[in-house]
Each structure stands twice: as C-alpha cells, then as structure tokens.
Amino acid sequence: MSDSGRKSGRKAQPLVADRRYGPKPAGKPKAKTKAKPKPKKAAARKPAARKTTARGSKTKRGGNPIVRFFxxxxxxxxxxxxxxxxxxxxxxxxxxxxxxxxxxxxLPEFTALLDGRANGSVVMTDRRGEVFAWRGDQFGGVVTADTVSPHLKNAVVATEDKRFYRHFGLSPRGIASAVRINLREGRGPLSGHGGSTITQQTAKLLCLGVVYDETQWESEAAYEADCRQGSLWRKGKEAIYALAMEAKYSKDEILSIYLNRAYMGGGAYGSEAAAQRYFGKPAAALSPAEGAMIAGLLTAPSSLAPTSNLQRSQNRAGVIIGLMQDQGYLSSKAADNARANPATLSPAAQARAGGYFADWVMSSGPEFFTRNSTSDVIIRTTLDQRIQQAAEDAMNHIFSEKVRKGSKAQAAIVVMSADGAVRAMVGGRKTKVTGAFNRAVQAKRQTGSAFKPFVYATALELGWSANDLVVDEPITINIPGSSPWSPQNYDRKFHGTVTLTEALRTSLNIPAVKIAQEAGLENVRKVATDFGIGSDLAKGPSLALGASDTSLLEVTGAYAGILNGGSSVRPYGLVELKMQGDSDPLMTSTGGIGERVISEDAARELTWMMHVVASEGTGRRANIPGWEVAGKTGTSQRAKDAWFIGFTADYVAGVWMGYDDNTPLTGVTGSGLPAEIWHETMRRVHQGMTPRPLPMLRGGRPARNAAPDPFIDDTRTGIDDLLRGIFGGN
Known part of the structure; x- marks a missing residue:
C-alpha cells in the first residue's frame, strides 16, 4: 500500500473503520432520535422476507403431491x-x-288468431226473441284487452300469470316452482302444474301454429289432445313459440288472443261468449265478482262452469278476488263487496230451458247450418219459455208426489199449437239436460188405444156418424199366414150395442176393430199417415188397437190435425235462420199446416167424441176446470206404455210414460199418471188465459143406422181362451 501511495502522490489513508454514523447534524435532536431505529426495523424485516421467499421457493419446488394432483x-x-x-x-x-x-x-297478424273455432255456434231465441239455448262452439265476438272489463283483465292476470307484464314469455321462477310442487306431490316434474305463462298458454291454444285438418286427424278431439300433450319436446317447442310471440306481438295483443280463444265452459269460447252465456251481458260490463268467476273457469272450465255448479264457481271466484286484492287490483272495500255479492246466473242461463227442444231443433234443422257450419247462426224458434217451464214443473210435481221413490219410470211431454208449432218439449224426468236421450222424439213405442181416433176419423170421413151403432160382441178374425185372432176388451166383457161415441168413450177394443175392418184397413192406414204418423204402421187388424210403434211428437202432431179442422201438420220448431250479423234470414219455417186429410165436419164431430172421452170417459183425470178438453188415453200391450194425448181450443199436448227397457208398468194406464201429468201441464199452461170453447159438432150428426151394425164375420167362433195379441183398452 505504501508503494502505491507513494506513486500516486497522495497521502496514505489510515487503516481505520469507516465511521458508522454521519456527523451530528445541527438542531432537531428529537428527529435524530426517531430516525435512529429505522435501520434496525429494516434489518429485522430482512430475515422475514428471506423466510417468505424461502417458503415460496419450497412450495414451488415441492408441496403435497396428492393435493397438487387433484x-x-x-x-x-x-x-x-x-x-x-x-x-x-x-x-x-x-x-x-x-x-x-x-x-x-x-306468425300471422294477431287479428287472424282471435277466433280459433273449427265449428260455428248456434244461438236460439224463443218465440219472443229471447235467447234460451246455445249449441256448438259459441263465440260472442272479438274483444281486446282494452275493451273487456278491467276487472276481467286483472282477474285473469292475477290468477294465471301475475308477472305477465314483466317476463319475456317464459318464467324460470314459475317453472322451478311448478317442478318443485309436482315432485312434492309425487308426480313427475312435468306432470300437473306446468308453470306456464299466459304467453305459453296462448301458444298451446294456438296448437303451436298447427291448424286443424279433418283429413289429418281422426277427430277434433284427437287434434286437441295432441295440442295439450306435455312431453319435454313439446314443452321446448312451446317455449320457442312463446318467445316468437313475445317478439311479434305486444303483451296486450297476446292477452287479447288468450281472452278470445280460451274455453270457458258451457260451449263458450272466449270471454265475450262466456259473459253472454252466464250473465247475459257483454264482457265490457262485467263486475269484479263476474270477472273473477270467468277467470276462475280457465283452470277447469267444465267442472267449474256456473251452469254445472254455481256454488263451486262462486267459491273459486272468492279465491280469485283475494288474489286481486293481494296484488293491488282491488281495494279492501271493493273486495269485501265482491265477496258479499257473488256473481249469479242470468235468468236464461239459470233456467236452462228447452234442452230437449234445442237438441231436437239442431237435429231436425238443415245439417249445413246446424251441425257442419263454421259460421255463427241465429235461429228463432217456436219455444214458449212459460209453457216450457209449465211442462217441466208438471213433470217434477208428478214424479215427486205420485211416483214411488226409486222408480226408473220415464215420461215425456210435448205441447204445440194447432198448426204444429212446438211450444214445449220434455224428453225425460231430468229436465235440465243437454244431449240426453229424447223420449219425445227418439223413442218409438206402441200407442195402444191412443191410435183409435184415426180409426173413427176414417169412418166419419166415409159417412159414419158419432151416433151410429156397433155391436160389442165376441169375434174371431182369420189372418192369412197366422192363427185366428180374437180381440178382447180391457175389462174382458162385452157390452152389446153401443154408439161409436160410447165405444170411444170407454175405449172398447172390439168395436174399434170392427169399424176398422168395415172402413178398410188401408183407408185407416192412409188417414193416420196423412195426419203425420210416419212410422211403419201394422198391416193387420191389430192396427186399430195401436200395434204400431211411433213417437210422441208424431202422435201429438196428428192430434193437432184434428184440432185444426182436419188438415195435416208437420211439427216444427224453427221459425227462421240467419247468419249472425245479417238482417235477412236464409230460411224460414220448416213446418206448419199441410193438406186436408178429412173434412172439417168429420174433424169437428171427432172432436166432440174425444171431448166425451175426457169429460165422461177414461180421460176424466185430465179435465181442467172451466175449460173444454178433448183427448184419448192409450195403454199398449202388457202395459209397457201409457199415453194421454189431448187438446183445448188453444193447445195440443201429448204425454207418454214407460220404462226405457220396456219393463211393464205396474198399476199404470193411460187414464192414470199420464192423464194427471197432462192435467198438471195444461192447468199451468192455461193460467191467466180466458177459456174458449172447443171447435166441435156437439152431439154429433144423426145416426146413420138405427139398427145394430151390419158388420158380419162368418168366421166368428167365440172367444179363444189362449188369446194372442191382447192390447190394452184404455
């Protein structure tokens, strides 16, 4: 070091350590004291940093191999x-x-989707223009979410989809909730509750755009079943369709489609049809209670329809009113008022009048308009709702008061005017039905002695008189190809010489057979047919005793021909038919008075004879105080059928009673319960009316024969103890 120092010319530095601390600065001794620990802290942190680094280095290099693997x-x-x-x-x-x-x-314009029915509807009005029945797929007309009552709109949203105006067509929350409920109730995740929004339900109503084609489906029911299937694939397609609808239409347009297409029970499609069907008012005028009731039908339209069970429908509406209140659509006061005053049916809907009559008009009217039309039709009919109610009340009264409990006997009633205009029809004991078996029209039964007026009508037309004589005595008639036949009276007695009026009054069989033979069976058959009995009539002498099968409607119509003076009638119920919205009818009356069958004199004399039956003979129970009545009883072979057909100056009525399975009646003949049903019906029908006399030739014409009848039968052999073909005589 000394050499180098010398070479450099500098003084060698002393070998001493560098000064650890710098010179003491002037002033601020306290700051110097505080700064003193800094190196110590830094020095103390260095090992920690080195330790962390070491650990980090160790983790990168090693660690738990199992943890690193997973x-x-x-x-x-x-x-x-x-x-x-x-x-x-x-x-x-x-x-x-x-x-x-x-x-x-x-997707088409939403207006094209409002009416989705495959078939049209038929609305029927009575003779005064009041609606009483609906048939087919009723559609009251197009409504929109803006034109219906806000109470109905709010009730539907509150019940079916409270988030309708907030979601995009699907509700994940609703779907998850529905799946949870289904699983909790032990069903499959997609079975039961669907969690569907109104948009999805509308997509299902549109069948995802698939239009019904009768060539592709076995029936419309099969088509609808396919539309309602709930498979996972179907749900997916439904979701796609719902999203497309949300993109194409506004919320109110979707709701409008839903309000027009949804089935709401009672044959009503759409809210307008339901409002008219149940409340007799437009959908725009519905109250909160009525709107809630219609909204309640959407879950189960058939079972919840108020015409099926009003109480159940009102209970469901009460639940919906609570939902409307909870969601702010109704105030507490309005909700309480709606609960206190539940919706009730209109008088027409409550009466459910003329179900059998309406079915008959549908089946007898032109098929194109009544059963196959895709348009809406309005039919004005001959029905009188007052008379219809009278017939129904009479039926219910007799069966509740005079028929033993548990009896399965049935009855039918027809009331018409003298021109064949049917005013009332009851086809069975259950009066408030639709589509049921109509015994007034569909049942073909033997008329028994109710056929005898046509035998005497033929004789009177051929010149006989009501006062002519006939002998009631044993006879036997040889029938080609059959054994000899010996008719017998109901009382199994013979009454000697009697007038035609007396024979009819007591419903003697033997005189009727003898008169028919004398007048000619073909003539009798022709007169009955011309009067409107279109059934296949018997060809043998048993024709006179009502051996032929026919319907109550036909026989009653034939009696109307007697009342109107001898002209045939065709019973009818349709007065005019027109398309909804049109003022001019497409067709008018399909029945009425036809050609003359017997002379007016013969008809008036026959009316007198039938009046004697009702006033003094077998039909006495049918009499109405203050009114002149004409009629005839009838009891068929072995009492399987019992009849009373009769008329006043204003109306003709027919009653049939029997069992559907042809079981014989016990203790019942035409002069019994059928006459009483007729009496109860016509007593109610004529209430408030002024009595009018019957158009009859009182006392009949003078007798043509003063001696016993000239009827001779050389084959007469007495009474055969083994009688065949015995027919009731009253």
Missing part, C-alpha cells in the same frame, strides 16, 4: 367443461335464435 385434475376438468359449455351454449343460443326467427316469420 388440483391439476380439477383444473383440467373445469377447463374442459367450460370449453364445452360456452361452445354448446353459443350453439344452443344460435339454434334457439334461428328457431325463434323462423317461427316469428310464420
């Missing part, structure tokens, strides 16, 4: 799933978007 596996799997998920999600989104775009392009 972490690596997890990371790889997660990365793989993520890679697939976002790609699949992207592809699914593209597919859904394309599907929604395609469905969107196929």
């Amino acid at each position: 972490r690596a596996i997890f990371g790889w799997v997660f990365g793989l799933i993520w890679a697939f998920t976002w790609r699949i999600a992207l592809m699914a989104g593209l597919v859904v978007g394309l599907a929604v775009s395609y469905v969107y392009s196929t």
Whole structure:
C-alpha cells in the first residue's frame, strides 16, 4: 500500500473503520432520535422476507403431491367443461335464435288468431226473441284487452300469470316452482302444474301454429289432445313459440288472443261468449265478482262452469278476488263487496230451458247450418219459455208426489199449437239436460188405444156418424199366414150395442176393430199417415188397437190435425235462420199446416167424441176446470206404455210414460199418471188465459143406422181362451 501511495502522490489513508454514523447534524435532536431505529426495523424485516421467499421457493419446488394432483385434475376438468359449455351454449343460443326467427316469420297478424273455432255456434231465441239455448262452439265476438272489463283483465292476470307484464314469455321462477310442487306431490316434474305463462298458454291454444285438418286427424278431439300433450319436446317447442310471440306481438295483443280463444265452459269460447252465456251481458260490463268467476273457469272450465255448479264457481271466484286484492287490483272495500255479492246466473242461463227442444231443433234443422257450419247462426224458434217451464214443473210435481221413490219410470211431454208449432218439449224426468236421450222424439213405442181416433176419423170421413151403432160382441178374425185372432176388451166383457161415441168413450177394443175392418184397413192406414204418423204402421187388424210403434211428437202432431179442422201438420220448431250479423234470414219455417186429410165436419164431430172421452170417459183425470178438453188415453200391450194425448181450443199436448227397457208398468194406464201429468201441464199452461170453447159438432150428426151394425164375420167362433195379441183398452 505504501508503494502505491507513494506513486500516486497522495497521502496514505489510515487503516481505520469507516465511521458508522454521519456527523451530528445541527438542531432537531428529537428527529435524530426517531430516525435512529429505522435501520434496525429494516434489518429485522430482512430475515422475514428471506423466510417468505424461502417458503415460496419450497412450495414451488415441492408441496403435497396428492393435493397438487387433484388440483391439476380439477383444473383440467373445469377447463374442459367450460370449453364445452360456452361452445354448446353459443350453439344452443344460435339454434334457439334461428328457431325463434323462423317461427316469428310464420306468425300471422294477431287479428287472424282471435277466433280459433273449427265449428260455428248456434244461438236460439224463443218465440219472443229471447235467447234460451246455445249449441256448438259459441263465440260472442272479438274483444281486446282494452275493451273487456278491467276487472276481467286483472282477474285473469292475477290468477294465471301475475308477472305477465314483466317476463319475456317464459318464467324460470314459475317453472322451478311448478317442478318443485309436482315432485312434492309425487308426480313427475312435468306432470300437473306446468308453470306456464299466459304467453305459453296462448301458444298451446294456438296448437303451436298447427291448424286443424279433418283429413289429418281422426277427430277434433284427437287434434286437441295432441295440442295439450306435455312431453319435454313439446314443452321446448312451446317455449320457442312463446318467445316468437313475445317478439311479434305486444303483451296486450297476446292477452287479447288468450281472452278470445280460451274455453270457458258451457260451449263458450272466449270471454265475450262466456259473459253472454252466464250473465247475459257483454264482457265490457262485467263486475269484479263476474270477472273473477270467468277467470276462475280457465283452470277447469267444465267442472267449474256456473251452469254445472254455481256454488263451486262462486267459491273459486272468492279465491280469485283475494288474489286481486293481494296484488293491488282491488281495494279492501271493493273486495269485501265482491265477496258479499257473488256473481249469479242470468235468468236464461239459470233456467236452462228447452234442452230437449234445442237438441231436437239442431237435429231436425238443415245439417249445413246446424251441425257442419263454421259460421255463427241465429235461429228463432217456436219455444214458449212459460209453457216450457209449465211442462217441466208438471213433470217434477208428478214424479215427486205420485211416483214411488226409486222408480226408473220415464215420461215425456210435448205441447204445440194447432198448426204444429212446438211450444214445449220434455224428453225425460231430468229436465235440465243437454244431449240426453229424447223420449219425445227418439223413442218409438206402441200407442195402444191412443191410435183409435184415426180409426173413427176414417169412418166419419166415409159417412159414419158419432151416433151410429156397433155391436160389442165376441169375434174371431182369420189372418192369412197366422192363427185366428180374437180381440178382447180391457175389462174382458162385452157390452152389446153401443154408439161409436160410447165405444170411444170407454175405449172398447172390439168395436174399434170392427169399424176398422168395415172402413178398410188401408183407408185407416192412409188417414193416420196423412195426419203425420210416419212410422211403419201394422198391416193387420191389430192396427186399430195401436200395434204400431211411433213417437210422441208424431202422435201429438196428428192430434193437432184434428184440432185444426182436419188438415195435416208437420211439427216444427224453427221459425227462421240467419247468419249472425245479417238482417235477412236464409230460411224460414220448416213446418206448419199441410193438406186436408178429412173434412172439417168429420174433424169437428171427432172432436166432440174425444171431448166425451175426457169429460165422461177414461180421460176424466185430465179435465181442467172451466175449460173444454178433448183427448184419448192409450195403454199398449202388457202395459209397457201409457199415453194421454189431448187438446183445448188453444193447445195440443201429448204425454207418454214407460220404462226405457220396456219393463211393464205396474198399476199404470193411460187414464192414470199420464192423464194427471197432462192435467198438471195444461192447468199451468192455461193460467191467466180466458177459456174458449172447443171447435166441435156437439152431439154429433144423426145416426146413420138405427139398427145394430151390419158388420158380419162368418168366421166368428167365440172367444179363444189362449188369446194372442191382447192390447190394452184404455
């Protein structure tokens, strides 16, 4: 060092350590004291930093190999799933978007979707123009979410989809809730509650755009069943369709489609039809209680229809009123008022009058307009609701008061005017029905002695008189191809010489057979047919005793021909038919008075004879105080059928009673319960009316024969103890 120092010319530095601390600065001794610990802290931190670094270095180099293995596996799997998920999600989104775009392009304007019925409706009005029945798929007309009552709109949203105006067509929350409920109740996730929004329900009502084609489906029911299926694939298509609808239509347009197409029971499609059907008012005028009742029908339209069970429908409406209150659509006061005054049916809906009559008009009217039409038809009919109610009340009264409990006997009633205009029809004991077996029209039964007036009508037309004589005595008639036949009276007695009026009054069989033979069976058959009995009439002498099968409507119509003076009638119920919205009818009356069958004198004399039956003979129970009545009883072979057909100057009525399975009646003949049903019916029908005399030739014409009848039968052999073909005589 000394050499180098000398060489440099500098003085050698002393070998001493560098000064650890700098010179003491002037002033601020306290700051110097505070700064003093800094190096110590830094020095103290260095080992910690080195320790951390060492640990970190150790982790990178080593660690738990099992943990590192599973972490690596997890990371790889997660990365793989993520890679697939976002790609699949992207592809699914593209597919859904394309599907929604395609469905969107196929959707028509929303106005074309409002009426989705395959068939039209038939609305029937009575003779005074009041609606009493509906048939077919009733559609009251187009409504929108803006034109219906706000109470109905709010009730539907509150009940079916309270988030309707906030979701995009699907409700994940609703779907999850429905799946949870289904699983909790032990069903499959898609069985039961569907969690469907109103948009999805509308998509289902539209059958996802598939239009009914009768060539592609076995029936409309099969088509509708396919539309309602709940498979996972179907749910997916429904969701796509719902999204497309949300993109195409506004919320109110979707709700309008729903309000027009939803089935609401009683044959009513849409809220307007339901409002008219149940309350007799437009959907725009519904109260909160009425709106809630209609909204309640959407879940189970058939079982909850107020015409099926009003109490159940009112209970359901009460629940919906609570939902409307909870969601702010009704104040507490308004909700309480709606609960205190539940919706009730209109008088027409409550009466449910003329079900059998309406069915008959539908079946007898032109098929194109009544059963196959896709348009809406209005039919004005001959029905008189007052008379219809009278017939129904009479039926119920007799069966509740005079028929033993548990009896399965049935009855039918027809009331008409003298021109064949049917004013009332009851086809069975259950009066408030639709589509039931109509015994007034569909049942073909033997008339028994109720056929005898046509035998005497033929004789009177041929010149006989009501006062002519006939001998009631044993006879036997040889029938070609059959054994000899010996008719017998109901009382199994013979009454000697009697007038035609007496024979009819007591309903003697033997005189009727003898008169028919004398007048000619073909003539009798022709007179009965011309009067309107279109059934296949018997060809043998048993024709005179009502051996032929016919309907109550036909026989009653034939009696109307006697009342109107001898002209045939065709019973009818349709007065005019027109398309809804049109002022001019497409067709008018399909029946009425036809050609003359017998002379007016013969008809008036026959009316006198039938008046004697009702006033003094077998039909006495049918009499109405203050009124002149004409009629005839009838009891068929072995009392399987009992009849009373009769008339006043204003109306003709017919009553049949029997069993559907042809079981013989016990203790019942035409002069019994049928006459009483007739009496109860016509007593009610004529209440408040002024009595009018019957158009009859009182006392009849003078007798043509003063001696016993000239009827001779050389084959007469007495009474055969083994009688065949015995027919009731009263």
